[in-house]
Amino acid sequence: xxxxxxxxxxxxxxxxxxxAVVLVYAVFPFYYxxxxxxxxxxxxxxxxxxxxxxxxxxxxxxxxQGSFLRAIMNSIIVAxxxxxxxxLLGITAAYALGRVRFRxxxxxxxxxxxxSMFPQVAVLSGxxxxxxxxxxxxxxxxxxLSYTIFTLPxxxxxxxxxMRQLPQELExxxxxxxxxxxxxxxxxxxxxxxxxxATTGLLAFIAAWNxxxxxxTFTLTxxxxxxxxxxxxxxxxxxxxxxxxxIMAASVTVTVPLxxxxxxxxxxxxxxxxxxxxKG
Amino acid sequence: xxxxxxxxxxxxxxxxxxxxxxxxxxxxxxxRAAWIFLAPMLxxxxxVAGWPLLRTFYFSFTDASLSDTGRAAxxxxxxxxxxxxxxxxxxxTDPVWWQSVWNTFYFSIVSVSLEVFFGIIxxxxxxxxxxxxxxxxxxxxIPWAIPTIVSAKMWAWMLNDQxxxxxxILMGLGLIDTPLAWTxxxxxxxxxxxxxxxxxxxxFVALLVLAGLQMLxxxxxxxxxxxxxxxxxxxxxxxxxxxxPTLLVAVIxxxxxxxxxxxxxxxxxxxxxxxxxxxxxxxxxLVEFQDVGYGSAASTMLFFIIALAVVIYxxxxxxxxxxxx
Numbered sequence: 139x140x141x142x143x144x145x146x147x148x149x150x151x152x153x154x155x156x157x158a159v160v161l162v163y164a165v166f167p168f169y170y171x172x173x174x175x176x177x178x179x180x181x182x183x184x185x186x187x188x189x190x191x192x193x194x195x196x197x198x199x200x201x202x203q204g205s206f207l208r209a210i211m212n213s214i215i216v217a218x219x220x221x222x223x224x225x226l227l228g229i230t231a232a233y234a235l236g237r238v239r240f241r242x243x244x245x246x247x248x249x250x251x252x253x254s255m256f257p258q259v260a261v262l263s264g265x266x267x268x269x270x271x272x273x274x275x276x277x278x279x280x281x282x283l284s285y286t287i288f289t290l291p292x293x294x295x296x297x298x299x300x301m302r303q304l305p306q307e308l309e310x311x312x313x314x315x316x317x318x319x320x321x322x323x324x325x326x327x328x329x330x331x332x333x334x335x336a337t338t339g340l341l342a343f344i345a346a347w348n349x350x351x352x353x354x355t356f357t358l359t360x361x362x363x364x365x366x367x368x369x370x371x372x373x374x375x376x377x378x379x380x381x382x383x384x385i386m387a388a389s390v391t392v393t394v395p396l397x398x399x400x401x402x403x404x405x406x407x408x409x410x411x412x413x414x415x416x417k418g
Numbered sequence: 419x420x421x422x423x424x425x426x427x428x429x430x431x432x433x434x435x436x437x438x439x440x441x442x443x444x445x446x447x448x449x450r451a452a453w454i455f456l457a458p459m460l461x462x463x464x465x466v467a468g469w470p471l472l473r474t475f476y477f478s479f480t481d482a483s484l485s486d487t488g489r490a491a492x493x494x495x496x497x498x499x500x501x502x503x504x505x506x507x508x509x510x511t512d513p514v515w516w517q518s519v520w521n522t523f524y525f526s527i528v529s530v531s532l533e534v535f536f537g538i539i540x541x542x543x544x545x546x547x548x549x550x551x552x553x554x555x556x557x558x559x560i561p562w563a564i565p566t567i568v569s570a571k572m573w574a575w576m577l578n579d580q581x582x583x584x585x586x587i588l589m590g591l592g593l594i595d596t597p598l599a600w601t602x603x604x605x606x607x608x609x610x611x612x613x614x615x616x617x618x619x620x621x622f623v624a625l626l627v628l629a630g631l632q633m634l635x636x637x638x639x640x641x642x643x644x645x646x647x648x649x650x651x652x653x654x655x656x657x658x659x660x661x662x663p664t665l666l667v668a669v670i671x672x673x674x675x676x677x678x679x680x681x682x683x684x685x686x687x688x689x690x691x692x693x694x695x696x697x698x699x700x701x702x703x704l705v706e707f708q709d710v711g712y713g714s715a716a717s718t719m720l721f722f723i724i725a726l727a728v729v730i731y732x733x734x735x736x737x738x739x740x741x742x743x
Contacts, residue, residue: 153546160540160554164557164620164621167617174575227459233455235456240449262701262713265466286462290462318447319447319448370684392565393564397560400562404556404559408629
């Protein structure tokens, strides 16, 4: 029995050791970025695992730049607009696809799935032309438009999955009372769909916040850029002398809100991701 | 169309019910409403996906340039392949293009394999009972939430040849004598990129696998434990076959992402041919060289290569994925 207990203890220790390894692996790069960003520039090239003193110079430097603040504003505006549009178009489409049976529904669903698999580069030149025709080049509105290509299919797909799971009786009651489909959506389904919409909205927000290829291609000047592009283009005196302190400060600044969101909404995010993949 | 649907299958009531709203009038109203609700989304998708894709195909047969895409002349297959003055030219003869096709597949296959391997391990760990499980799960999600650009920059700093912590640790452990130029060295840069991608996407795979693990029936594990079967055997005989469908779905999502990879490589190694992927090649032609025709040809090839890869994958995994049922 003693040996059995010993084995059990060893297993337990082994489990916690492995978990510790996974934790360090997952968190360390971010932790190291935080440390680097809080170092004075004189200590930058000395490798430390801990922080001996805290110095906010890098943050002051990055946040006193108008262009970086502007990029944060652009990112917030773009991401929120994308979420709003995706949810608005997504919820109505999800009602149609999830609650009504009509000819061509499967085709529409497959088309949406197909679009979500599009490599973005494949539409780059065509989209460039569309954006320039609409006079949206070098304008965050052009990014909002282009981001629907990856947020909309995903939103529709996940919301349709959720919509299907809602009980039938609700809708029947509404129809018996003579409610139009629009009233059914706004009065009956919307209140029930909030959790699902929060999840998909969050995922769409993160996707839009992180997007790089379109943002790099469809904007030209500093004041129209989003955060990922602004960070990627921070450069120093020469190509081999990147200002790592400010870069890390900028990186931490734009990542902390996301990390907090993930920590709070962890369950929601997981359910959204798995609804998009496993159940789909 | 709605008419015939209504008459052809009157008993196929939408979100089927047994009473009142089965009546044709309500049904017709619902079907019409469905199309009205779908219309804005479909129009948007046509505008941002369908039409641009067709235009890209069209541009690939023209000599369009970025400054004026309107004035493009059709030149047939010249962007792809042309015989001129005793030699073949065009995308299909460009060794850099084929190098980037190879790089893309090498990157995708290696990184997705590693992600699935480690993703399963992490998922099994997170599925075990221990204190602070929720906190660990949230922490594991961090790499997934960090913008790709930021994670690429973070790793670029950690992999810095002179001041990077990775070289510092490896030298401290005595594994290497001189600092390695991770992102510049031709042999190492692909592995540096794979390392960053794997770090960033293990959480995604792990979470999908974890969701699959949690749907497994508990009783066969209890039975196996009672019979004293080793956990490793249980994993290969019970767990793995049961989560294979989930794995295949996770793999296709990851594979699609990996085949169109752009940002992580662009930030880490810029336009270096050692790590150039199809997306980077196409964008370089399109934007930096302003050659929309040639770049669109590369984009078109990329589209069909990825489509082909997906079709092959779905065909091979059709039984587990339940495609075509």
